[in-house]
Amino acid sequence: MTNKMGTLPVRANWINGEWRKSAQMNVATSPVNGEVLGHYYEPSEADVHDAIQAAKKTFVHSEWRHNRHMRAKALNDLADQLEKRREEMVQLLSKENGKVLGEAEFEFSLTPPKLRYYAALALTDTGQAAQIQHDLHSTLVSEPLGVAGIIVSWNSPVILSVRSFAPALAAGCTCVVKMPAQTALVNGLLAEIIADTPSIPKGVLNILTESGNVASKKLVKAKEVEVISYTGSTQVGRKIMEGCAKRLKRMSLELGGKTPMIVFDDANLDAVIPTIVAGITTFTGQFCMTGSRILVQSGVAGEVRKRLTEVLSAVQVGPGDDPSSQMGPLIDTANAARVDQTVEEMIAAGAEVIVRGGRGQTEGSDVSEHDAYYRPTLLATQDVNSPLIQEEIFGPVASFEIFESEEEAIERANATDYGLSASIWTANRDRSLRMPGKIEAGTVWVNAWAVVFDQFEEGGFKQSGFGRLNGRTALAEFQEYKHVVQAGS
Numbered sequence: 001m002t003n004k005m006g007t008l009p010v011r012a013n014w015i016n017g018e019w020r021k022s023a024q025m026n027v028a029t030s031p032v033n034g035e036v037l038g039h040y041y042e043p044s045e046a047d048v049h050d051a052i053q054a055a056k057k058t059f060v061h062s063e064w065r066h067n068r069h070m071r072a073k074a075l076n077d078l079a080d081q082l083e084k085r086r087e088e089m090v091q092l093l094s095k096e097n098g099k100v101l102g103e104a105e106f107e108f109s110l111t112p113p114k115l116r117y118y119a120a121l122a123l124t125d126t127g128q129a130a131q132i133q134h135d136l137h138s139t140l141v142s143e144p145l146g147v148a149g150i151i152v153s154w155n156s157p158v159i160l161s162v163r164s165f166a167p168a169l170a171a172g173c174t175c176v177v178k179m180p181a182q183t184a185l186v187n188g189l190l191a192e193i194i195a196d197t198p199s200i201p202k203g204v205l206n207i208l209t210e211s212g213n214v215a216s217k218k219l220v221k222a223k224e225v226e227v228i229s230y231t232g233s234t235q236v237g238r239k240i241m242e243g244c245a246k247r248l249k250r251m252s253l254e255l256g257g258k259t260p261m262i263v264f265d266d267a268n269l270d271a272v273i274p275t276i277v278a279g280i281t282t283f284t285g286q287f288c289m290t291g292s293r294i295l296v297q298s299g300v301a302g303e304v305r306k307r308l309t310e311v312l313s314a315v316q317v318g319p320g321d322d323p324s325s326q327m328g329p330l331i332d333t334a335n336a337a338r339v340d341q342t343v344e345e346m347i348a349a350g351a352e353v354i355v356r357g358g359r360g361q362t363e364g365s366d367v368s369e370h371d372a373y374y375r376p377t378l379l380a381t382q383d384v385n386s387p388l389i390q391e392e393i394f395g396p397v398a399s400f401e402i403f404e405s406e407e408e409a410i411e412r413a414n415a416t417d418y419g420l421s422a423s424i425w426t427a428n429r430d431r432s433l434r435m436p437g438k439i440e441a442g443t444v445w446v447n448a449w450a451v452v453f454d455q456f457e458e459g460g461f462k463q464s465g466f467g468r469l470n471g472r473t474a475l476a477e478f479q480e481y482k483h484v485v486q487a488g489s
Contacts, residue, residue, distance in 0.1 A: 011188025017202020252467030
C-alpha cells in the first residue's frame with residue numbers, strides 16, 4: 001500500500017494479507033543528500049505478535065504446507081509480478097539504497113530466477129523408502145519446520161530476503177520477514193508486489209520494516225517461530241545464536257567476511273585489475289564477499305600496486321541513479337563517518353597509505369553533513385594481526401599484502417577468523433586444482449570473483465556463519481525429517 005503524504009509515498013507493513021499502520025511513522029531518506037524520500041510505519045510489538053500468530057495459524061490450518069503445486073505456483077507467480085515491476089524496483093533500489101544503476105539491475109536480476117528455481121524444488125523434493133523385509137517398510141519424508149523468522153540486511157534487501165524466503169516457502173514454511181529501515185520504500189514495494197500475487201495465501205508471507213530490533217528479538221524468542229535465517233554481521237549473529245539456543249531453535253547464519261584476492265605472478269593482470277576494483281567498489285564495499293584483502297606475489301606486486309592506484313583513484317563516485325557514477329554512496333552518513341574513523345585509526349596504527357579516498361565525491365571536496373560518499377581506499381600492511389586484516393570494515397577499503405610462496409599465500413589467506421569466500425588468480429592448472437582445498441572458506445573462485453549459482457550452495461566457514469543458502473541444502477534448512485516404520489498387522 002502506498003498512501004501519499006503530499007507527493008511522497010507512505011509504506012505500511014504487510015501482515016496476514018492486510019496493510020497495517022501503526023502509531024509511529026518514520027522518515028525514509030536518501031543516502032546521497034539526506035533528502036526525504038517517503039515515510040513508513042514502524043511496527044509495534046503487537047504488530048510483530050500478530051504477524052507471528054498469522055503465520056502460525058496459516059501453517060497449521062491451511063493447505064499451504066501440504067500442497068506442493070500451490071507453493072510452486074505462488075513462487076512462479078511472484079517471479080512474474082516482480083518482472084512486471086522491474087524498472088520501478090531498479091530505480092528505487094538505486095535511489096534509496098545508493099547502488100549505481102548497474103548494481104541495482106544486477107541485484108534485481110538474481111531474484112526472479114531464484115524464485116523459479118525454488119518453485120521447481122517445491123515439486124521435486126523427494127524422500128526415501130525401502131522394504132526392509134517382507135512385512136516391514138521404512139519411509140523417510142521431509143516436513144516443513146513451521147514458521148520461519150527471516151532477518152534481512154540493508155545492503156541488498158531484495159535478493160537477501162528472497163534468498164531466504166524462497167526456499168522457506170518451497171519447503172512449506174510460512175514466514176515473517178523483518179526488513180531494514182534503511183530501505184523502507186524498497187521493502188514496501190516488495191510487499192506491494194507480494195500483495196499483488198493472489199496465489200500467495202494471506203498469512204504465508206508477512207513483511208515488516210523496522211528501525212530497531214524489537215521484531216528481531218521477538219522472532220528469535222517466540223516459541224511459534226521454529227527456524228531463523230539471518231544474513232548480517234558476525235556480532236549480531238552471535239547474539240541470535242545465543243537467543244536461539246534457549247529453545248534449541250534451528251538457524252542459518254551467513255555472517256561477515258574478509259575475502260582474500262590472491263594474485264600469483266603468472267596471473268592475467270588485465271583480468272585481475274578490473275575484478276579487484278569491482279571487488280572493492282561493488283555495493284560500495286557493503287557486501288559480505290567484498291574483496292577486502294589483496295594478496296599479491298612479490299614478482300608482480302609493484303605492477304599490481306601501480307595499476308590499482310591509477311584505477312581506484314579515478315573511480316567516479318556519485319548518486320546511484322546517475323548513469324555516469326561508478327560507485328554510489330554508503331548506506332548513510334553514520335556509516336561513512338564510521339569507515340572514515342576506522343581508516344584513520346588504521347593509518348595511525350601503522351598502515352601505509354597507497355590510495356587515500358575518504359569522505360566526499362572528489363578529493364578535497366567539502367563533506368556535507370548529509371552525504372554518505374566514501375571514495376575507495378587502499379592501505380598496505382604485512383602484519384596479519386592488524387585490525388586492517390582481522391576486522392570487517394564494510395566499506396570500499398582494502399588491504400594490500402605481499403607474499404613470496406604458495407604456502408605463504410595460504411597461510412595469510414587463512415589468518416583471519418572469517419571464512420566466507422576467497423579468490424585465486426593463476427595460470428597454473430595444478431595450482432588452481434590444489435589450492436581451493438587448502439583455503440578455509442565456503443566459496444573459492446579461481447580466476448573469477450562473485451560468481452553465484454542458484455543450484456550451488458554458499459555459506460561460511462569459521463566466524464562467517466553456518467548453514468547454507470542456495471541449492472538443495474537451503475531447502476533442507478527449513479525442513480525436518482521424519483522416519484516412518486510400518487510393520488505388517
